[in-house]
Amino acid sequence: MMRAVLALLLVLFNAPLLAAPMLRGTGDLGLVIERASGSVLIVDTTHHTRIARVEGLGDISHASVVYSRDERYAFVFGRDGGLTKIDMLEQRIVKRIIQAGNSIGGAISDDGTLIAVSNYEPGGVRVFDTETLDPVADLPATYGDGKALSKTVGLVDIPGRAFVFSLWDAGETWIADFSEGNAPKITRLKDVGTNPYDGLVTGNGRHYIAGLFGEDGLSHIDLWAATPEPAKILAGYRKNDPAMPVYKMPHLEGWAEADGLFVLPAIGRNEVLLLDDRTFAEAGSIPVHGQPVFAMARPDGRQVWVNFAPPNNDTIQVIDVPSQKVVATLKPGPAVLHMEFAPRGHEVWMSVRDADEIQVWNTRTLEKVATLSAMKPSGIFFTARAHRTGL
């Protein structure tokens, strides 16, 4: 009898017991990309622990992640065109599609219903339903004679069920507005500059800034304007430069807004640049240890943490924003690729790829408080991103 009951229990509850779905809150979870192995780690940011590894995500070099508004599901954008939906509680892939041949990042709409993916091949943006990953809209990035397709970059969400992205080949920025339904209204802004390579939007969804690979400066668009228009900012900031080689293009995702300033990594120069956050005029620069890759503001904006391109990628510098001074130079280890702050900023997590480690640092004492093992970790993404615009 008892054996029969146990057998029945095993049949009934086997899957949940083995897959260990957890009754727990999801606000303090995160994902760490392990790109060499095509896997991700689910982590608990309160207890500094690893919960599970999920495998089978394909090529996730340069991968990024957004979250459903309930913070249960992660959407991982792979380099191979893969879009993978992960259940953080059941620790498994819910669905995985190959939606293009080559892609770079994505975004989730403010109401949580749409996932947009930025594709290189075929050039354009594809939009999917977050519940099912069924296709909702296909936006080929046509330009010129209308036959060629541009690679798309710098895809962000903005309020009003809309997305903004830029066309590398066309030098355009598009606004795709899904507020009236799943057939979007597209606004094409031309002449944003030569070869936009990445973009960001400010936390309020107002200012879109594209980095330009093909010219010396950046493009700024005020999305609140009645007729948004691109304007060049920081034009010529590299004009005095002795053509220093660029070791790695800085990431714009990490740009920091702090204390009335934007702090951003300079391209190919050992400094971060300061922009006035109202006028977008250059407001100075701060010399740093190497070529910056990410310049990320602690959520309160009082500090900016910077990592660097090779050969200086074993180092992190901490800038005190009010005094505009580097106040600490840390050496976490070889290949510090990415950082993610706790939502209220008391700690920061960082990937130290070549040490196969995730490190957690206290942002006040500047001391390391925990180390977790990970296989060649790169990007770190916490579920709190679900509640923020433009990530």
Next chain:
Amino acid sequence: MMRAVLALLLVLFNAPLLAAPMLRGTGDLGLVIERASGSVLIVDTTHHTRIARVEGLGDISHASVVYSRDERYAFVFGRDGGLTKIDMLEQRIVKRIIQAGNSIGGAISDDGTLIAVSNYEPGGVRVFDTETLDPVADLPATYGDGKALSKTVGLVDIPGRAFVFSLWDAGETWIADFSEGNAPKITRLKDVGTNPYDGLVTGNGRHYIAGLFGEDGLSHIDLWAATPEPAKILAGYRKNDPAMPVYKMPHLEGWAEADGLFVLPAIGRNEVLLLDDRTFAEAGSIPVHGQPVFAMARPDGRQVWVNFAPPNNDTIQVIDVPSQKVVATLKPGPAVLHMEFAPRGHEVWMSVRDADEIQVWNTRTLEKVATLSAMKPSGIFFTARAHRTGL
């Protein structure tokens, strides 16, 4: 056999089945205060549904709520000194203590480990462990001869495991810094003004502003200063006023920061005031329908929604921040007491107390999209608050 198995299953799984703990994310949950019945509703903000009612919270007039950093547990601060910890997934009270005789609001530390409660009787702040609700620290608000205790108000969290609050009777603001452990370092700032009645801190934890009941103006403290000092702002803004009766003191929790301005409800006047967010100088005012109670910014700062004191509390006005104009006057119904925006602002929830309704409005179309029944609802608090400073 089957009956025996079912009986065993019932024994084994009865509690979970009946209490219905849900395997689900917690990022899109919220609580609605039903003060007349001492109960709270747990709501799902994605599907606009009620999940459960939890009863037995005592006197929750003027109650407020903070959340654990995993967004699973709510801490409800009652008027009767009650501090109640609710499990949002198991939909039950985990623990409830009466920590004082009369209290008003509370806060949770940035690392999620400490809950602080602001008390009228006995005057002071008490601090508890978030896991157990065991006492951690007691901060009697002594002043004058050191024997009297002041009521405390305007309690907020700031970065660095610290809290700020004001002393109604003493006209002081205190900073309690728990960064070195559970015996806090207290900094007392004197002469902040006569009878501070509420306080707020800006979203970055930098600027603390206290409303003054006893004089015409407000107090501002820059907490980033090497030596924080109170400074009077908006002094004399009511000096031309024909002593209009004040129907309800405005809440400072709802002050809005938007587009370089703070937007705040004027005391006893039918207008909202604008402050420059760098200089704290008055930057104008906007006439509105009645005496404002809350002036709350949509998360992108492009709109501010205002509700009003009786007899105008059936009305909501929407201000377009860039143009500084009222663009809509809505009539949700009798006694609109509180509003809460979805984290990325696409919707706003409001309590319409005397219609026993919660209404959900689309903030772009300004149309009502859902109605939920509730018993005399007042405050609405979403779990996304877990990730924000100063709420």
